Amino acid sequence: MTETLSNLALGFSIALSPPILFYAFLGCFVGTLVGVLPGVGPLAGISLLLPATFGLDATRAIVMLAGIYYGAMYGGSTTSILMRIPGEAASVMTCIDGYAMARKGRAGAALTIAAVGSYLAGSASVVGLMLLAPPLALFALRFGPPEYFALLMLGLLVLAYMSSGSMLKSLAMATLGLLLGMIGIDQMTGYFRYAYGVVELGDGIGVVPVAVGLFGLAEILATAGLATPPQVVKPRLRELLPTRQEWRESAWPIGRGTVLGFLIGIVPGSAHIIASFVSYAVERKLSKRPEEFGQGAVAGVAGPESANNSATSGAFVPMLALGVPSGPIPAVMLAAMMVHGVAPGPLLIKQQPELFWGFIASMYVGNVVLLILNLPLVGLFVNVLRVPYPILYPSIIAFCILGVYAVNGSVVDVWIMLMMGVLGYLLRKLGFETAPIVLGVVLAPMIEMALRQSLAMSDGQYSIFVSRPIAGTLLLVGLILIILGLKPLVTRGLDWRARLALAEKGQEQP
Amino acid sequence: MPVVLALVLLGFGALVYLLGGGNAPRLAAVGWSEWRHAVAIFLVCAFAALALERLGFRLTIALSLAFLLGVVEHKGFAVTAAVSIVFAGAAFFLFDTFLRVPLPRGPFGL
Numbered sequence: 252m253t254e255t256l257s258n259l260a261l262g263f264s265i266a267l268s269p270p271i272l273f274y275a276f277l278g279c280f281v282g283t284l285v286g287v288l289p290g291v292g293p294l295a296g297i298s299l300l301l302p303a304t305f306g307l308d309a310t311r312a313i314v315m316l317a318g319i320y321y322g323a324m325y326g327g328s329t330t331s332i333l334m335r336i337p338g339e340a341a342s343v344m345t346c347i348d349g350y351a352m353a354r355k356g357r358a359g360a361a362l363t364i365a366a367v368g369s370y371l372a373g374s375a376s377v378v379g380l381m382l383l384a385p386p387l388a389l390f391a392l393r394f395g396p397p398e399y400f401a402l403l404m405l406g407l408l409v410l411a412y413m414s415s416g417s418m419l420k421s422l423a424m425a426t427l428g429l430l431l432g433m434i435g436i437d438q439m440t441g442y443f444r445y446a447y448g449v450v451e452l453g454d455g456i457g458v459v460p461v462a463v464g465l466f467g468l469a470e471i472l473a474t475a476g477l478a479t480p481p482q483v484v485k486p487r488l489r490e491l492l493p494t495r496q497e498w499r500e501s502a503w504p505i506g507r508g509t510v511l512g513f514l515i516g517i518v519p520g521s522a523h524i525i526a527s528f529v530s531y532a533v534e535r536k537l538s539k540r541p542e543e544f545g546q547g548a549v550a551g552v553a554g555p556e557s558a559n560n561s562a563t564s565g566a567f568v569p570m571l572a573l574g575v576p577s578g579p580i581p582a583v584m585l586a587a588m589m590v591h592g593v594a595p596g597p598l599l600i601k602q603q604p605e606l607f608w609g610f611i612a613s614m615y616v617g618n619v620v621l622l623i624l625n626l627p628l629v630g631l632f633v634n635v636l637r638v639p640y641p642i643l644y645p646s647i648i649a650f651c652i653l654g655v656y657a658v659n660g661s662v663v664d665v666w667i668m669l670m671m672g673v674l675g676y677l678l679r680k681l682g683f684e685t686a687p688i689v690l691g692v693v694l695a696p697m698i699e700m701a702l703r704q705s706l707a708m709s710d711g712q713y714s715i716f717v718s719r720p721i722a723g724t725l726l727l728v729g730l731i732l733i734i735l736g737l738k739p740l741v742t743r744g745l746d747w748r749a750r751l752a753l754a755e756k757g758q759e760q761p
Numbered sequence: 762m763p764v765v766l767a768l769v770l771l772g773f774g775a776l777v778y779l780l781g782g783g784n785a786p787r788l789a790a791v792g793w794s795e796w797r798h799a800v801a802i803f804l805v806c807a808f809a810a811l812a813l814e815r816l817g818f819r820l821t822i823a824l825s826l827a828f829l830l831g832v833v834e835h836k837g838f839a840v841t842a843a844v845s846i847v848f849a850g851a852a853f854f855l856f857d858t859f860l861r862v863p864l865p866r867g868p869f870g871l
Contacts, residue, residue, distance in 0.1 A: 476795025
């Protein structure tokens with residue numbers, strides 16, 4: 252414990268230095284702007300803004316990217332409450348009661364509760380991250396290639412299981428992602444695979460063009476033609492303070508959302524989306540007046556907003572401690588860290604303590620910055636929403652092209668983004684989740700390397716994956732998830748994933 | 762490994778078809794009302810990919826934005842010209858000049 256505290260002090264000495272503070276502030280500000288824009292969620296936002304960090308050292312770059320991630324999560328709640336448009340998927344549940352509160356004239360109170368809940372949950376879950384990541388990293392030092400292979404496979408299976416909608420479709424998308432990740436030089440033999448003479452494909456398909464195409468461009472392709480400008484409720488500053496009753500009603504939901512969000516965040520999958528959904532369901536179940544949910548219940552804003560911010564920190568635990576991204580956003584963060592020469596994993600905490608603890612401390616600082624930023628400047632962020640969409644979306648497209656080109660200075664990446672955009676648009680129309688594709692692309696080289704190293708260790712015997720206890724247990728958990736995921740096909744009923752998919756489409760409240 | 766993955770993907774495709782094919786809505790029922798916009802955006806992006814290293818960042822982005830705003834969205838000349846030129850110039854200044862991310866230049870250093 253003493254060691255943790257002294258490490259944290261080291262982290263704060265870095266995070267509170269003026270340059271780092273400036274980049275945390277900048278990241279939070281830009282992230283909030285990105286989160287407010289419908290269609291540009293945290294994933295596309297981080298991908299687009301990655302080139303802007305190239306001139307920075309690793310610590311500043313990662314602090315800024317984490318700020319963008321946090322800010323985008325915060326920003327998403329603003330559009331949910333004021334326009335009933337989730338800036339990103341995790342804010343879907345906030346739309347229901349947040350917008351209902353706004354229509355009753357309590358928009359300011361809803362925004363304050365969402366901001367304070369997010370702040371408390373974000374800060375508390377960083378404590379969890381701080382306490383959990385180092386021992387987990389220590390445990391992970393026992394992992395060899397078979398254990399890593401099993402862990403990575405489990406990550407993909409959990410993501411498929413946790414995704415809303417059909418598990419079969421999610422698994423198909425994860426496989427497509429893995430297949431796309433096979434493009435490029437074979438790491439064991441040096442062979443060019445599926446490059447068709449395009450030298451730039453030798454390094455494989457980058458995660459940034461894939462993420463921007465599937466999440467940024469695809470969204471624009473799907474929404475640009477829909478000309479129905481939504482109403483924006485503009486709150487006044489003096490209306491920001493919730494009443495005593497509203498504070499009382501939000502206290503327990505914030506606490507529950509924090510714990511729930513962190514625990515769900517650690518598990519691979521679209522954690523922050525699931526966390527907000529589960530929190531909403533729990534709050535409605537525990538409420539003495541469940542009929543108020545959907546009509547502007549404070550707990551319906553406080554719980555999900557706290558849960559999705561808590562899950563954001565939780566998702567960093569496996570990424571920092573094991574080097575295994577638990578979802579598409581941590582996957583892009585992982586790629587961003589690698590661009591800056593940082594390799595997350597068990598050795599990060601030992602080899603680069605100033606980076607790890609500086610990052611942890613900057614998360615505390617980022618939460619404070621966001622609280623200071625979000626409430627007084629809410630009017631400014633709302634004004635962004637007043638820019639007509641026919642002017643806004645061409646600018647977002649220009650940023651997509653710029654962001655993707657700037658990562659490697661390659662036009663091939665722009666073509667990949669374009670193809671992924673079309674693919675994402677079609678898949679979205681046909682009801683497929685695209686997040687597993689991004690994770691598949693990132694994990695493919697790691698999974699292949701771990702598989703081939705394991706087989707080299709065992710002289711080609713696949714039994715190595717079941718004869719080693721950790722690998723065997725992880726694969727068994729994966730198998731159980733497959734069975735659980737396929738259960739609704741037999742029972743022909745709606746399981747929680749199907750209900751989540753319906754809720755995301757706004758067809759049904761969970 | 763790619764062959765195994767391709768076979769697995771085919772298998773999943775077949776399962777999705779067999780288990781859900783009967784209940785799925787027809788392709789036309791999905792709703793493609795925005796297809797004209799989607800095609801226009803696709804063409805603009807393809808143009809940008811082709812022109813980026815030939816015409817340079819500023820000219821390519823200004824032309825792409827001008828097409829989207831003026832032709833696709835029917836905005837007035839003044840709005841189209843102002844947004845296209847200011848956006849292209851400002852984005853170039855921010856990324857290339859300020860943040861030192863090298864962006865391509867075209868004829869006459871544009």
